[in-house]
Amino acid sequence: MADVVAITRRGSIVYGRNRFHAPWGIGFPAGAMASVHVVTAGACWLIPDGGEPIHLTRADVVLVPSGLAHALVDRPGRPVRPVEELIGGPLGQATPTDLVIDGDGPLTGLLCGAFLLDSSPRHPITAVLPPIVHIAAGHARGTGLPAALDLLSAEVERSGPGAAAVVASLLDLLFVYILRAWIAEQHKECPGWVAALYDPAVGGALALIHRDPANPWTVPSLARAVRVPRATFSRRFTTLTGQAPMAYVTSWRMTVASRLLREEQAPLREVARRVGYDSEFAFARAFKRTVGHSPGQYRTSAKANQVRPETGHQPAPSPIHASGASTGQQ
Template sequence: MDLTSPPAPPADPLGAALHHLRMDGAWYFRSELTEPWRLDLPPMGDCLWFHVVTAGRYWLSVPGQAPRQVSPGELVLVPHGQGHELWSEPGLPAPPVIQDIPHEYVSERYAILRHGGGGKSTSLVCGAVRFDHPTGYGLMARLPRLMAVADPALDATLRLLAAEARELRPGGETVITRLADVLVIQAIRSWLGTDPAARAGWLGALRDPQVGRAVALVHREPARAWTVASLAAAVAMSRSAFAARFTELVGEPVMQYVTRWRMHVAVGRLRSGEVPVAVVARELGYLSEAAFSRAFKRIAGVSPGSVRRAGPLAGLLG
């Protein structure tokens, strides 16, 4: 690959990372609940669960976390797909939401759920979404186990979502799911701007004027035959200064990170089960399937074939 004309680094590396947070919705549902009620949400593998309360209040319990009450204006994310419970009050039996509660399916992936004892009402819009880009699932691995976001920047989107949820008009399912996706991205953006954990590793490095642009280049063109020298030249730094600053900010040497990111991309390709390992190897610039497989096992600890057989492996690359 020609290294004489390296691509121009993005002016906003953090914005470029957010641009790649494309979601593949696994399932969305609108819940109309009346007290007393309790729901058991199942584990969803590599999905991110979200819950938006559009009317009323509820309690949420995630294993290992203290229960918390959620009010209108708050968006709750369960980023690692853990099973969890929602309830109007403690001590109630929890029927599995998918198996035991009737749903009115508006489309294959959108349902309306009605449940409860006829008392005070609570309305929720919930869903489980996957990211379909390595930036997305690389970022998800760094998110906390539970996120509750109450950011004024989300208010306008929350109001739109609540208005659509009150009465499902023609096309309402599409509007609700798109608004839900926007809310998830807004919540992650809020977390990036406020949580100290977002300032570590490659996420934190994106804020550096030069190393951030180099990281964004690797993310944009993982198959390019990058070297420490070519990345340093692309961001107008000397090789030695760039290598030292990259390791300091990202937490690992340049080429180790390049390889690790290629394996993130590989997981995304392999998890579908549709692309042969040899094709993935060629797409990422490896001259042979054997060389790719060795690199993958060194980084991931398992063979590429085991990823295909086991399906998505949450947190595989940390």
């Protein structure tokens, strides 16, 4: 799971430590990022686009992994204002901002952030996650999630030296804990890649592939490593992950290569070697077949489309007071 987070994210950002007094409503647009909301005080409602309202209370955590448009409101039916209007720019580009909405109703505290995810190639976990992952405070006990939330909240409040780097790391940790808490609760009912993690043979093979993607894996070598007959292993792996073993190996290698191309300046032959290819040509052909672009084109495009450097929370000189945020202005 840590591998999935490290490979698929392009950065983390806290874009709001918010104190809202009812009435209020804020809308979040659809986009290529996973939003996360933590209720630090009071209660509110999350309204997914086209979905039913979800009631949130203190210490609840919500992950919106699909980039689905949604709103946070003090009560269903409340008019909303776009979050970009309140923070002064698009999510991922605006300066992190504390928001205060001055109403005469109850207080809701929210810590809002985002994980900027790479869209290509997508990991199979994205196919099984629901549009909204809601971890209620009571269900988070024993998962490590409450401790991660306490650390993140304390660091955001403290805003000491190095806070940006610390918060970015804690957001990664929070992402892992949210996914782990959801998997622990859902894995018996959730087929596919999640169930594969709990299968002794397939889960063991996945660990080997992730640990050493450059190894010259074959179906026989993986089957021997997890001590399962080759035919049984291949059938079980394909059933649970939705991919044949060697197709998964190639997909994971290309995912790792994508990160290397985005984040490092190593020559293509070095990237090829680190994901198991002796031939730069063979690597380039496999990469284009999987990702849809040549490695060089992908690297150039990734640099041109970089949203912003990874960052954490950096408090504004003073909070933005957004009185009238629930007046229905769009």
